[in-house]
Amino acid sequence: MLNSPYITKPASVSAVMFKVLAALLPGIAAYVWFFGAGILLQIALASITALAAEAAVLAMRGKPLGLFLKDGSALVTAWLIALTFPSIAPWWLIVLGVLVAIVVAKHLYGGLGQNPFNPAMVAFCVMIVAYPQLMSQWPAAGFTDFAAEFRAIFGADRHLDAIVMATPLDALRTVLRLPETRATVEGVLGSNATFGNIGGRGWEWVALGYLAGGLWLIQQGVISWRVPTAFLATLGLISGAFALVDATQYAGPTFHLFTGGAMLGAFFIATDPVSGATTVRGQIIFAAGIALLTWIIRTFGAYPDGIAFATLLMNICVPLIDMRTQRPVFGRKTGKTPDGRQP
Amino acid sequence: MRRLFGFWGGIKPDSHKNESTRLPVAKAPLPSLLTVPLRQNAGASPRIMVKAGDPVLKGQMIAAPEDGLSVALHAPTSGHVRAIEARAIAHPSGLAGICAIIEPDGAERWVELEPLDAARTSPEQLRRRLREAGLVGMGGAAFPSYVKAGGTAIDTLIINGAECEPWITCDDMLMRTRGEDIVGGAIMLRELLGARKLLIGIEDNKPEAIAAMRAAATRADPGLEVVAVPTRYPAGGEKQLIRVLTGLEIPYGKLPSHFGVQCFNVGTAAAVHRAVSRGKPLISRLVTLTGNVAEPRNYEVAIGMPVNELIALAHPQADTDRYLMGGPMMGFALPDLAVPVVKATNCIIAASPTLFPAPTPEMPCIRCGACAQACPAELAPYELYWFARSQNLGKCQEYHLFDCIECGCCAFVCPSRIRLVDYYRYAKSSIRAREKDKLAADHARERYEFRLAREEREKQDKAAKLAAKAAETKAKLARASAGDESAPASESDDKKALIEAAMAKAREQTTPALNTDVHRMTAEQQAQVTVAEARHAAATATAAKDT
Numbered sequence: 001m002l003n004s005p006y007i008t009k010p011a012s013v014s015a016v017m018f019k020v021l022a023a024l025l026p027g028i029a030a031y032v033w034f035f036g037a038g039i040l041l042q043i044a045l046a047s048i049t050a051l052a053a054e055a056a057v058l059a060m061r062g063k064p065l066g067l068f069l070k071d072g073s074a075l076v077t078a079w080l081i082a083l084t085f086p087s088i089a090p091w092w093l094i095v096l097g098v099l100v101a102i103v104v105a106k107h108l109y110g111g112l113g114q115n116p117f118n119p120a121m122v123a124f125c126v127m128i129v130a131y132p133q134l135m136s137q138w139p140a141a142g143f144t145d146f147a148a149e150f151r152a153i154f155g156a157d158r159h160l161d162a163i164v165m166a167t168p169l170d171a172l173r174t175v176l177r178l179p180e181t182r183a184t185v186e187g188v189l190g191s192n193a194t195f196g197n198i199g200g201r202g203w204e205w206v207a208l209g210y211l212a213g214g215l216w217l218i219q220q221g222v223i224s225w226r227v228p229t230a231f232l233a234t235l236g237l238i239s240g241a242f243a244l245v246d247a248t249q250y251a252g253p254t255f256h257l258f259t260g261g262a263m264l265g266a267f268f269i270a271t272d273p274v275s276g277a278t279t280v281r282g283q284i285i286f287a288a289g290i291a292l293l294t295w296i297i298r299t300f301g302a303y304p305d306g307i308a309f310a311t312l313l314m315n316i317c318v319p320l321i322d323m324r325t326q327r328p329v330f331g332r333k334t335g336k337t338p339d340g341r342q343p
Numbered sequence: 344m345r346r347l348f349g350f351w352g353g354i355k356p357d358s359h360k361n362e363s364t365r366l367p368v369a370k371a372p373l374p375s376l377l378t379v380p381l382r383q384n385a386g387a388s389p390r391i392m393v394k395a396g397d398p399v400l401k402g403q404m405i406a407a408p409e410d411g412l413s414v415a416l417h418a419p420t421s422g423h424v425r426a427i428e429a430r431a432i433a434h435p436s437g438l439a440g441i442c443a444i445i446e447p448d449g450a451e452r453w454v455e456l457e458p459l460d461a462a463r464t465s466p467e468q469l470r471r472r473l474r475e476a477g478l479v480g481m482g483g484a485a486f487p488s489y490v491k492a493g494g495t496a497i498d499t500l501i502i503n504g505a506e507c508e509p510w511i512t513c514d515d516m517l518m519r520t521r522g523e524d525i526v527g528g529a530i531m532l533r534e535l536l537g538a539r540k541l542l543i544g545i546e547d548n549k550p551e552a553i554a555a556m557r558a559a560a561t562r563a564d565p566g567l568e569v570v571a572v573p574t575r576y577p578a579g580g581e582k583q584l585i586r587v588l589t590g591l592e593i594p595y596g597k598l599p600s601h602f603g604v605q606c607f608n609v610g611t612a613a614a615v616h617r618a619v620s621r622g623k624p625l626i627s628r629l630v631t632l633t634g635n636v637a638e639p640r641n642y643e644v645a646i647g648m649p650v651n652e653l654i655a656l657a658h659p660q661a662d663t664d665r666y667l668m669g670g671p672m673m674g675f676a677l678p679d680l681a682v683p684v685v686k687a688t689n690c691i692i693a694a695s696p697t698l699f700p701a702p703t704p705e706m707p708c709i710r711c712g713a714c715a716q717a718c719p720a721e722l723a724p725y726e727l728y729w730f731a732r733s734q735n736l737g738k739c740q741e742y743h744l745f746d747c748i749e750c751g752c753c754a755f756v757c758p759s760r761i762r763l764v765d766y767y768r769y770a771k772s773s774i775r776a777r778e779k780d781k782l783a784a785d786h787a788r789e790r791y792e793f794r795l796a797r798e799e800r801e802k803q804d805k806a807a808k809l810a811a812k813a814a815e816t817k818a819k820l821a822r823a824s825a826g827d828e829s830a831p832a833s834e835s836d837d838k839k840a841l842i843e844a845a846m847a848k849a850r851e852q853t854t855p856a857l858n859t860d861v862h863r864m865t866a867e868q869q870a871q872v873t874v875a876e877a878r879h880a881a882a883t884a885t886a887a888k889d890t
Contacts, residue, residue, distance in 0.1 A: 003435070003765050005751030006671040006699045007356055007509070011713070011758040013706050067704055113707035113759075224712075273711040278725060322726075329743045330351070330582065330720045331594025 013112075016222055017072030020268065023217045024079055027209030027264070031087070034202030035139045038149030039087040042094055043079055045153075049095045050078035053102040061107065073112050077101050080120035080268060084261060084308070085127070086138045088152040088164070093134055097123035117315045118275045124308040136304050140165040141202030167304045168200030168259045172251060184248035189255070200259045207263040214267025223271040230284040231266040232257060234291035242299075256295065260305040265290065269307060275315045282318075282325040289314045345542075345570055348590040350583045352719040353575040354752045356509050356672070358548055363512045363633040366640035368520060371630075371656060377419055377445040377647030378683040379405070380432045384479040385486045386412025393443065397424045400454040402624050405443055408474050414487045415477045419626040419645035422447040433650070433668055433685060437678035445647065456622035461531050469535055469619060476618035477625045477686070481610030482514075482579075483669065485687040488611055491600075492535050498603035500538035501588055502529045502612050504545040504552065505572060505579030508670025511690040513629040514609050516641045518545065518552035522559030525609050528616035530564055536605055540568070543609070544584050547571040576672060577750045581606050583719055595746040610689075630684055632657040634667070634692035644684050650691060651680040659693045667692040671699065672751040706759035714753035714763060720746045724753040728763055731770035736777065739770045747771075804848070811844060 031039045054074040058065050081097050101119035109115040128135040139149070166174065172195075175188045189195045196204045217223045235256050242250035256262060261269070270276060270287045277286035290310045297306025328334075382388040389406035399405060399418035406416035425444040432440040459472060470489045478488040482503060502525065506514040518525060525543075533541045543560065545553050553571050560567040572578055572587050582593045584606065591602050599606055607615075610628060617623045626646055633639035636657035644653060654666065667674045669690055676694070714724035722743055730738040747767050754763040818836075 002676060002702070003762070003768070004667075004669075004671065004673050004675060004749075005754050005764065006667060006674075006676075006694065007755065008702070008760065009354070009356075009756050011756065012703075012760070013709060013758050016709075016711065016758055064704075067706070071706060073709075111707065113709045274709050276710075278710050278712045278715065279723070326723060326726075326742070327721055329722050329746050330586075331592040331597070331746075332743070333592065 014070050014072045017076050019217065019220055019222050020076050021072065021079060023213030023222075024083070024210070024268065026212045027083070027206050030202075030205040030209040031083070034141050034144070034205060035087055036144035036149050037146045038139065038153060039082065041150065041153055042082040042085065042087055042089070045091055046078035046082040046094050046098050047075055049098040050074040050102055053099055054107075057103055057107040057111075061111070063111070068112065071112060074102060074106075077106070077119045077123075080264075081123050083264060084120065084124050086135065088137060088139050088149055089134055091153050093127060093131060097127045100126050113274055115274055116318070118269060118272050118311050121269065121308040121311040121315075125312060128303060128308070136166065136170065137164045138167050138304075141196070141200070168195055168203060168255075169298055170304045171195075172255075173298070176249060185243075185251050185255075186248070189251070203260070204258040207258045210263035210267055214263065217267060217271075223267065224283060226280065227271045227276070227283050227287040228266040230287035231270050231291045232262070234288040235262060235266075235295055238292060238295045250299065256298070260298070261307040262294070265294065265307040265311070269311055275311075275318065277318050277321045277325070279322055279325040279327060281327075282321040285321050285325065286314050286318065289317065345568060345588075347570070347572060348587055350578075350586045350719055351721050352717045352752060353577060353583075354717055354755050355575055356755065358574070359510045359633070360512050360515065360548065363510070363631050363639040363641060364515060364551075366638065368516050368629060368641045368643060369656075371642040371644045371648060371653060373420055373447045373449065373645060374648050374652045375446070376425065376649075377422075377447065377645060378430050378649060378681075379416065379419065379443045379445060379647035380430075380683060380685055381406055381416060381441045381443065382413075383416065383477075383485060383646070383686045384412065384414050385484060388441070389413045389416050391427060391441070391443065393424045393427075395424055395426050398422070399424060399445060400452050402456065402626060403454040404475070404624070412487045412490060414473075414479055414489065415475045415624065416443075417477055417624040417626050418443075418445055419647050420445070420447045421450050421452040431679045431682050433677065433682040433688065435675040435678070442647075442683070458622040459619050461534070461619050464619075466535055469531070472619055473615060476614075476623070478611065478614050478618055479625070479686050480608055481614065481628060481686060481689070482581075482608035483673075483687050483689060485685075488607070488615065491605055491607065492532060492615075494536055494600040494605050496603055497536040497538045497600060497605045499540040499542065499589060499605075500529070500533045500536055501585060501604060501606040502541070502543040502609055503579060503581065503584055503606055504543055504549075504556065504609040505584050506549070507546055507574070507576045507579035508672050508674075508690075509576070510633050510692050511631050511670050512633070513631045513641050513689050515549045515552050516631075517613060517629050518549070518609055519555045521613050522555045523563070524613035524616040525556065526559045526563045526567065526612075527620065528612035528614065529567065529607075531615055531619055532605075532607060532612065538605070541566070542588050543567070543569045544572050544578075544588050545569065546574040546578055548574040576752070577719055577748070580719065580748060580750060582748070595743070625686060628684075628686060628688070630688055631690040633690065635660045635663045635695040635698055636693045644688075646686055647683045649681050649683055650677060653684060654680070654691060654693065657693070660695065662695045662697070663693040664696060665694050667694055667699075672755070673749065702762065703760050705761050708759055708761060711758060713756045713758060717752040717756045719750060719752060720748055722747060724763055727770070728761060728766050731766040734773070736770060736774050740774065744770055744774070807844060807848070811841060814840070 028039065051069060051074055055065055055069060058068050078098055081101060082094060085094050085097060101123035105117055105119035105122035106115050172188050175183045195201055214228055218225045236253035239251065239256040240253040243252040270290050277283050293310030293313055294306040297303060297309055381391060387409055390409045391406045393399060393405045399422060401418060401421045403418045404415050405418050408415050423446050425446050427441065427443055429439040430442040431437055461469065470492055473492055474489040479485040480488060504514055504518050529541055543556055545556060553569060556569045560569050570588060577583050578587060585599055585604050586592055589604060591604060593599050593602060614625050627643055629641050630644045631641050632653060636659045638657045642656065665676045666680060668677050668688060669675065671692065708725055708728060710725055712725065718724050726742050727739060727744055730742065744767060749764050749767065751764050757763060
């Protein structure tokens with residue numbers, strides 16, 4: 001006999017996941033506008049691979065295919081991988097990345113809900129360590145020749161010189177580190193075609209797209225406002241503080257917030273419920289931790305962006321954070337009796 | 344305007360209250376047989392005073408309160424007792440209980456009633472009246488009212504008319520139609536408790552009830568406050584309503600009276616008024632009959648009416664597949680429809696697959712935290728789920744499993760459709776079973792240790808006696824050889840030695856040889872267990888009060 005409650009809210013895991021996908025659309029639109037439709041190819045490749053891999057592993061594990069394929073979680077992972085990998089990377093790179101995410105990072109740990117690490121970020125880290133060069137070749141803003149992108153993705157012979165560019169983060173750091181140039185942040189940002197008004201050229205619009213989608217997710221109640229707020233505030237504060245100390249060597253908050261994966265990280269990666277912290281205070285610590293580590297890796301590290309490594313590092317801390325940040329339960333708070341009455 | 348407080352979490356399900364409030368309250372006809380369960384209150388059963396064949400009058404006491412928390416029971420109508428036997432009673436697992444089967448004669452002849460003038464009756468007499476009129480909490484917990492009416496140092500009396508569960512409207516209709524009774528009873532309870540403030544809390548989705556209660560309150564006592572509280576399940580839970588109205592949070596294991604607050608359901612208040620001013624015992628109540636029926640409405644139902652005969656009055660639709668007793672959030676599906684309506688029955692819902700769809704398969708928990716957002720006890724339901732699933736009962740307790748009031752908010756919002764409350768119920772019963780086993784083992788160990796200690800002491804006593812005897816013989820021999828003049832002294836010495844030995848033994852007995860620590864701890868543990876059990880009863884009572 002079934003027990004109470006007998007009614008449930010019309011919410012489901014797949015509804016959550018498909019809302020997340022929908023929220024990515026504005027960012028993807030800006031991506032296509034500035035960097036060509038190659039990204040759509042990558043998204044399609046990633047989606048097909050993810051669903052195929054998910055189906056294969058589910059079949060091997062003897063799980064109901066229909067139920068779990070419909071949940072949409074594999075698609076979210078696939079889209080995040082496509083959006084964090086270079087859109088002109090060869091096809092096998094993204095296929096491999098998705099396989100790492102779905103098979104290793106997700107299902108080897110027990111599948112949906114069981115993975116301690118964000119699968120998309122695991123894929124990014126594995127691939128950037130294994131193929132650092134391929135993972136650093138990004139299309140130049142304004143380059144929207146689909147045929148060339150198609151060749152770059154599927155062609156055996158990749159002539160990338162015309163379209164490849166470093167990411168704004170990479171470009172800034174490289175120039176700042178050249179000892180002979182004595183370059184300043186202001187000088188670099190003003191001189192290079194990689195940079196736009198506030199962040200990277202084109203990338204700043206993609207970031208705005210993610211921001212819009214993310215705000216919608218908050219409005220829909222899919223994600224909590226705390227995580228993106230803590231993430232963006234921390235990144236803004238730490239970059240702002242260092243920019244105040246030495247504006248010639250440290251880029252300011254607007255640059256950090258609107259370049260690379262900051263917005264994607266704030267609204268779509270740090271908010272992953274499975275691998276993130278769950279308590280209110282824990283979520284704030286978790287997101288702030290990712291932002292802080294991201295800034296450190298961006299500023300002092302050697303990778304194009306720091307979000308992926310920062311996320312995995314904070315994923316490791318989640319059990320501890322959750323354990324140490326449990327809220328006091330009803331009636332067990334101290335000093336919560338308004339009249340000062342005690343039992 | 345009174346300052347109201349919020350409580351964390353809660354949900355806003357479709358209320359479905361309009362269905363059953365369109366038609367006025369009707370009196371359900373008497374069935375051919377009434378099945379009156381003996382035990383309808385939390386606590387002990389009353390003692391049955393009638394036997395098969397006895398004639399009874401309406402309102403006649405058929406079972407008298409015994410020691411412990413028990414209240415009287417009365418014949419709901421006049422007629423004959425046909426049998427006293429075990430019958431299925433309303434319980435999720437279809438338990439049977441001793442019932443008085445009464446065949447009505449249709450005459451509805453009342454027993455002689457003895458109204459009391461509350462103003463000229465002593466508090467003890469009033470409380471005795473509540474007990475002898477069979478009054479229990481009518482919000483679902485069925486806790487004997489005379490006990491709660493005996494609290495001391497009560498500052499605020501709260502009358503609970505929130506009725507937060509969807510579908511249920513019996514309190515709503517009671518407030519609309521019998522506001523005078525409720526207010527009258529509430530004032531009696533206030534005087535009885537010596538409370539300073541009297542608040543009636545009603546969810547703001549019941550404007551008619553609020554208006555009716557305000558009108559009744561103004562006529563009776565302008566100091567009485569009818570407060571509209573925001574509609575949010577489980578605002579009618581005792582702890583939640585107290586929080587909303589006073590800002591106090593009653594922790595698990597404490598009673599509201601520890602904080603100077605006492606809470607009664609509106610139905611109970613009305614019953615108090617009837618019991619005192621008219622001398623009428625609790626023999627009927629309002630029951631909402633709703634859901635998948637042609638004619639949902641509230642009925643005045645005699646206690647003991649079989650549920651199936653009650654359901655027939657509302658004409659259930661063809662696709663009805665089961666019946667729920669109570670609301671959809673905390674009620675239960677009736678395994679047997681022949682069970683009777685009892686004092687705690689507030690609602691019967693005819694369920695169909697359309698109204699209450701079968702649950703979709705459980706997906707894995709994605710730790711989204713929606714449950715924690717909804718939990719009014721401010722627990723971490725997803726962690727409790729994880730610990731319960733992995734049988735980690737220690738962790739369950741560490742994360743305050745027993746603070747869970749089983750309101751169902753977590754399961755309501757879970758996007759993975761996990762039947763969370765089932766896991767908590769399972770973990771709670773596992774822990775209770777484990778503690779019972781542990782207690783039994785403790786008792787056994789204690790008995791064994793006591794026996795060992797006793798045997799050891801007996802052995803020592805024997806040895807001491809033998810030694811004393813030997814010494815005495817030796818002394819006698821010595822006396823005989825030493826001559827007469829030393830004899831008195833030596834004799835007194837011997838006596839002294841014997842007295843000392845006896846005193847030492849006596850001392851030993853007052854501080855027994857067995858491990859006193861174990862002894863003392865067990866007594867304490869036993870006290871703790873008693874307290875814990877009482878607490879548990881109170882907690883389930885509180886949880887069940889959600890109507």
